[in-house]
Amino acid sequence: MNKTIKDIAKLAGVAKSTVSRYLNGGNVSETTKAKIRKVIEETNYEPNSFAQSLKAKKTNFIGVIAPTLDSYVTSTVLMAIDEELRKREYTTLIISTSKHVDREIESLINLSRQKVDGIILISTGITDKHYETIQAISIPVLVVAQEVDAFNCIINDDYQAGFAMGQYMATQGHRSIVYLGVTESDVAVGQKRKQGVLDGLAQAGITDVQTYVSQFDLHNASEVTKKVLETSAPTAIICATDTIAFGAMKTISKLGKKVPDDYSLAGFGGYNISEVIHPTLTTIRFKNEQTGIQAARTIISMTEGEEVQKLQVSGFHFIEGESVKKI
Amino acid sequence: MNKTIKDIAKLAGVAKSTVSRYLNGGNVSETTKAKIRKVIEETNYEPNSFAQSLKAKKTNFIGVIAPTLDSYVTSTVLMAIDEELRKREYTTLIISTSKHVDREIESLINLSRQKVDGIILISTGITDKHYETIQAISIPVLVVAQEVDAFNCIINDDYQAGFAMGQYMATQGHRSIVYLGVTESDVAVGQKRKQGVLDGLAQAGITDVQTYVSQFDLHNASEVTKKVLETSAPTAIICATDTIAFGAMKTISKLGKKVPDDYSLAGFGGYNISEVIHPTLTTIRFKNEQTGIQAARTIISMTEGEEVQKLQVSGFHFIEGESVKKI
DNA sequence: TCACAAATTGGAACCGGTTCCGGATACGTG
DNA sequence: CACGTATCCGGAACCGGTTCCAATTTGTGA
Numbered sequence: 001m002n003k004t005i006k007d008i009a010k011l012a013g014v015a016k017s018t019v020s021r022y023l024n025g026g027n028v029s030e031t032t033k034a035k036i037r038k039v040i041e042e043t044n045y046e047p048n049s050f051a052q053s054l055k056a057k058k059t060n061f062i063g064v065i066a067p068t069l070d071s072y073v074t075s076t077v078l079m080a081i082d083e084e085l086r087k088r089e090y091t092t093l094i095i096s097t098s099k100h101v102d103r104e105i106e107s108l109i110n111l112s113r114q115k116v117d118g119i120i121l122i123s124t125g126i127t128d129k130h131y132e133t134i135q136a137i138s139i140p141v142l143v144v145a146q147e148v149d150a151f152n153c154i155i156n157d158d159y160q161a162g163f164a165m166g167q168y169m170a171t172q173g174h175r176s177i178v179y180l181g182v183t184e185s186d187v188a189v190g191q192k193r194k195q196g197v198l199d200g201l202a203q204a205g206i207t208d209v210q211t212y213v214s215q216f217d218l219h220n221a222s223e224v225t226k227k228v229l230e231t232s233a234p235t236a237i238i239c240a241t242d243t244i245a246f247g248a249m250k251t252i253s254k255l256g257k258k259v260p261d262d263y264s265l266a267g268f269g270g271y272n273i274s275e276v277i278h279p280t281l282t283t284i285r286f287k288n289e290q291t292g293i294q295a296a297r298t299i300i301s302m303t304e305g306e307e308v309q310k311l312q313v314s315g316f317h318f319i320e321g322e323s324v325k326k327i
Numbered sequence: 328m329n330k331t332i333k334d335i336a337k338l339a340g341v342a343k344s345t346v347s348r349y350l351n352g353g354n355v356s357e358t359t360k361a362k363i364r365k366v367i368e369e370t371n372y373e374p375n376s377f378a379q380s381l382k383a384k385k386t387n388f389i390g391v392i393a394p395t396l397d398s399y400v401t402s403t404v405l406m407a408i409d410e411e412l413r414k415r416e417y418t419t420l421i422i423s424t425s426k427h428v429d430r431e432i433e434s435l436i437n438l439s440r441q442k443v444d445g446i447i448l449i450s451t452g453i454t455d456k457h458y459e460t461i462q463a464i465s466i467p468v469l470v471v472a473q474e475v476d477a478f479n480c481i482i483n484d485d486y487q488a489g490f491a492m493g494q495y496m497a498t499q500g501h502r503s504i505v506y507l508g509v510t511e512s513d514v515a516v517g518q519k520r521k522q523g524v525l526d527g528l529a530q531a532g533i534t535d536v537q538t539y540v541s542q543f544d545l546h547n548a549s550e551v552t553k554k555v556l557e558t559s560a561p562t563a564i565i566c567a568t569d570t571i572a573f574g575a576m577k578t579i580s581k582l583g584k585k586v587p588d589d590y591s592l593a594g595f596g597g598y599n600i601s602e603v604i605h606p607t608l609t610t611i612r613f614k615n616e617q618t619g620i621q622a623a624r625t626i627i628s629m630t631e632g633e634e635v636q637k638l639q640v641s642g643f644h645f646i647e648g649e650s651v652k653k654i
Numbered sequence: 655t656c657a658c659a660a661a662t663t664g665g666a667a668c669c670g671g672t673t674c675c676g677g678a679t680a681c682g683t684g
Numbered sequence: 685c686a687c688g689t690a691t692c693c694g695g696a697a698c699c700g701g702t703t704c705c706a707a708t709t710t711g712t713g714a
Contacts, residue, residue, distance in 0.1 A: 002465060004670055015694040020672055027692060044463040049440035050377040051671035054699045061441070069402040069421075078396050082423050086430075091437050094396075094421040096409050103413075110418050113376035114388070114441065136371045138329060218599055246603040253605065272545055273600055276573040278580065331700055342664040347702055354662060356710095378701035381669045 003043045012039045023047065053115055062299055063111035063119045064094045065104055071216070072242075072271040073288055074122060077144070080292025081120060088300055090117075099124065105133050112137035118299040120144055124186045126151075140302035144295050146188050147311065152302065154295050154312045156286045158192040159199075161316045165238060165266060165284060166200020168318065173327035174236040174264060177201065178228060179211040180221070180248060181240045189240055193268065197238055210234070214244050221247025229255065235264060235327060242269035242283055245323075249277070260325035270319055279322035286316045330370045339366045350374065380442055389626055390438035390446045391421045392431055398543070398570075399598040400615055401449060404471070407619025408447060415627055417444075426451065432460050439464035445626040447471055451513045453478075467629035471622050473515050474638065479629065481622050481639045483613045485515045486523040488643045492565060492593060492611060493527020495645065500654035501563040501591060504528065505555060506538040507548070507575060508567045516567055520595065524565055537561070541571050548574025556582065562591060562654060569596035569610055572650075576604070587652035597646055606649035613643045 009016040012035045022028045022036045039045075053059050062085055066074050082092045093116065097103035104123065108130075111119050118140040123130075126148045134141045134151065143153045169177060179197055184190040194211065201209055210232060214224040221244040225237070229251065239245040245267030252263055259265045259279055270285025291314040301308050336343040339362045349355045349363045366372075380386050389412055393401050409419045420443060424430035431450065435457075438446050445467040450457075453475045461468045461478065470480045496504060506524055511517040521538065528536055537559060541551040548571040552564070556578065566572035572594030579590055586592045586606055597612025618641045628635050 005672095006670075016671080017673075017695075018693060021693085024672080026673095027690095029692060032692080046436070046439060046464065048381075048442070048670055050380045050442055051669075051699085053377045054375075054381065054670080054701085055672045069396055069405050070399070072397070075396040075402060079423065079425065083425065091434075092422065093441075094423070095419065096406065096421070098406065098410065107418075109373070112373065114420075115375070115377055137373065218603070246600065250603050273573065276545070276577050277604055332702095333700075343701080344665075344703075345663060348663090351702080353703095354660095356662060359662080375700055378669090378699075381671085381700080382702045 002048075003045045005045075005047065008036065008039050008043065008045050011043070012036045059115050059117055060090050061093055061114065061116045062090050062296075062303075063107075063114070063116040064092055064122065065107045065111070065119065066094060066096050066122045067099050067104075067124050069094075069096050072269060072273075073286070076288040077122065077292040077295070080289040081296045082292075084293045084296035085300075088296070090296075090300065101125070101127065101129075105129055108133050108137060108141070112139050117303040118142065120295050120299050124188075140299065142295060142299045142302060144291065152298065152308055152310055154291055154298065154314065155188060156291070157313050157316060158188045159196040161268065161284045161286070162193040162196020162198075163200040163203075164196075164316075164318055165268070166197040167203065168200075168282075168320075169236055169238060169264075169266065169324065170201055170204030170206055172236075172264070172324055174324075175206060176234045176236070177206065177209050178232060178234040178237045179209050179240075180214055180224065180228070180237055180244055181211055182216060182244075183213055189268075193240060214240075214247070216241065216243060218243050218247045218250070221245075222250045223247075225251040226255075236324065237263055237265050239265070239267045242267035242271050242274060242281060245281055245283070246277070259323050264324040266324055274319075274321065281319075282321040282324045283319050284316050285319055287314050290314050329375075330372045332372075332374065335363065335366050335370065335372055338370070339363045385630075386442050386444055387417050388420055388441065388443045389417050389623075389630075390434075390441070390443040391419055391449065392434045392438070392446065393421060393423050393449045394426050394431075394451050396421075396423050399596060399600075400613070403615040404449065404619040404622070407616040408623045409619075411620045411623035412627075415623070417623075417627070428452070428454065428456075432456055435460050435464060435468070439466050444630040445469065447622050447626050451515075467626065469622060469626045469629060471618065479625065479635055479637055481618055481625065481641065482515060483618070484640050484643060485519040486526075488595065488611045488613070489520040489523020489525075490527040491523075491643075491645055492595070493524040494530065495527075495609075495647075496563055496565060496591075496593065496651065497528055497531030497533055499563075499591070499651055501561075501651075502533060503561045503563070504533065504536050505559060505561040505564045506536050506567075507541055507551065507555070507564055507571055508538055509543060509571075510540055516595075520567060541567075541574070543568065543570060545570050545574040545577070548572075549577045550574075552578040553582075563651065564590055564592050566592070566594045569594035569598050569601060569608060572608055572610070573604070586650050591651040593651055601646075601648070608646075609648040609651045610646050611643050612646055614641050617641050 005016045005019050009019045085092050095107045120142050122144045123146045143151045147153050147155050181194045182190045212228055214221045225248040237248055245265055266282040268284045270283050274281045298308050332343045332346050336346045412419050422434040447469050449471045450473045470478045474480050474482050508521045509517045539555055541548045552575040564575055572592055593609045595611045597610050601608045625635050
């Protein structure tokens with residue numbers, strides 16, 4: 001059985017208030033300190049943080065809700081958040097939702113019950129239910145990757161990134177282009193990024209872009225690409241993520257075709273694995289580390305009641321690979 | 328300010344014990360139930376779980392300590408653990424350590440303070456300090472990926488996997504082989520897997536294998552490979568992980584050489600991205616999902632005080648890709 | 655209608671800490 | 685040596701729940 005502060009006090013021959021004071025750096029004489037220290041060492045005593053938090057209102061835990069763990073972007077952001085929070089003496093608790101919206105809600109409640117000081121929600125879309133729940137638990141919540149009016153947000157500049165990609169593809173001389181996107185329920189990737197691409201292309205006079213929808217995983221992307229190529233013959237395919245681009249690449253090479261000779265290909269993400277794949281992928285890398293660091297700093301400010309900028313936008317840079325041919 | 332059970336009781340005109348009983352399904356009359364329900368709905372009341380856990384000894388939270396989040400293996404295992412724990416009505420709290428051993432210790436203590444019911448430690452090596460800490464916090468701990476006598480463990484069969492790979496490489500006719508491993512402080516990968524490979528090769532009479540050490544990341548693996556190839560000219564390189572193999576592949580192609588024509592290459596992992604890379608990688612896939620599910624089930628048994636098998640070994644299967652040439 | 659059991663409820667103690675308050679002791683000063 | 689002050693320490697109340705126990709109310713059968 002675990003020792004309590006009362007046991008320690010009894011063993012040291014002092015009152016439990018004295019032990020508590022010792023633990024929290026109050027006024028305790030050297031001789032009593034020594035006695036208490038001895039007992040604590042001998043018993044491996046660890047204070048019960050539930051009891052502590054009952055009175056102290058701060059736990060120094062920050063919860064992070066992530067849609068998945070097996071994506072390059074998410075894990076990079078998570079690692080950066082964790083690193084930065086640790087520097088500020090916070091502990092990060094991560095919960096994964098496997099992309100189930102109801103689990104996001106559930107996790108918000110779970111974390112609030114664990115009395116975390118703040119929650120970073122890496123989201124794929126905010127619903128009314130999210131809104132209600134966040135209101136109900138009165139804990140600061142920072143939304144990452146999606147833009148919502150009601151909350152503080154950190155987002156990628158998906159529209160501009162898409163725009164840049166659209167423009168680039170146009171300057172490379174492509175006119176017959178397919179866009180392989182994702183569901184519109186993901187506002188950032190499904191809507192903004194796509195709109196950016198379309199507008200970037202439109203600016204160059206290309207308006208008849210065919211768009212398709214794929215899941216986020218390689219396997220599905222590969223299948224969708226197969227269907228797409230059965231009915232249309234674009235010179236270039238722009239994919240909403242690098243993973244989707246890899247899926248497309250798989251299908252293309254299965255069909256005995258080559259990138260970029262038969263089809264040009266581009267993605268979004270900038271995973272480091274791209275360096276190994278031939279041809280290297282033309283893509284856009286978002287500053288995921290920066291997003292993570294920013295998120296950590298912002299949530300801390302929020303827990304301290306400071307005003308923070310409502311909307312923060314992370315940058316990106318364009319990576320020109322070998323997967324797009326100039327026509 | 329958040330409401331407490333006392334406020335609810337006052338507003339409903341009953342004793343707080345009655346509210347508690349209502350919340351936990353005790354004997355409460357319909358009329359009282361209705362009154363309390365009404366008040367709770369109006370106030371958005373959420374019980375303080377710290378106070379709850381103070382008395383109730385179970386929190387239904389399981390902590391998982393992972394060395395990193397940006398590896399295919401770790402995230403796959405994590406997702407599987409999470410999925411299985413959720414089925415059993417547990418919530419998973421994940422803490423990443425970024426491969427710092429001291430953070431593993433720190434995280435064990437942090438999680439014990441959060442009063443999780445059990446901890447799954449995905450480790451890269453257990454030190455004396457681990458041992459002491461795990462003893463001190465009296466919470467069930469299950470070690471995954473490393474074998475330690477003192478604790479319950481779930482491991483991959485690294486030795487057999489290595490052995491299989493060694494044998495295979497020998498049957499393909501390779502005699503001049505380099506092994507690109509990792510630090511021996513990682514017992515499973517650094518020692519057992521390597522020993523398996525060496526023994527597998529030795530069985531075929533190949534004993535003069537040169538071994539080198541790389542970090543786990545692509546970049547470093549690429550650099551080490553460069554140095555290796557400056558001084559030796561093997562026909563095959565066996566890498567301790569797929570990521571290392573990708574790093575080697577990068578260097579090889581930078582040198583204007585080809586896999587498998589100039590060098591045969593093999594790894595361990597079986598990441599799904601391998602399907603996209605040409606040539607596809609010959610590798611060994613561990614049953615990560617199975618490991619995760621097993622880990623979840625085992626830790627639950629442990630929290631319930633059941634006896635569990637001291638050592639559980641997960642299987643693997645061999646994947647023959649195009650990266651090894653028959654000589 | 656009465657005795658007795660079952661259902662319902664309130665009060666108090668408890669979980670393991672923190673903190674306020676007041677008394678005891680030690681110390682420095684005139 | 686007496687006095688004021690700073691330091692140290694113990695006792696008690698409190699945080700927000702759960703649970704035990706006893707009292708009250710309700711319901712049942714004879």
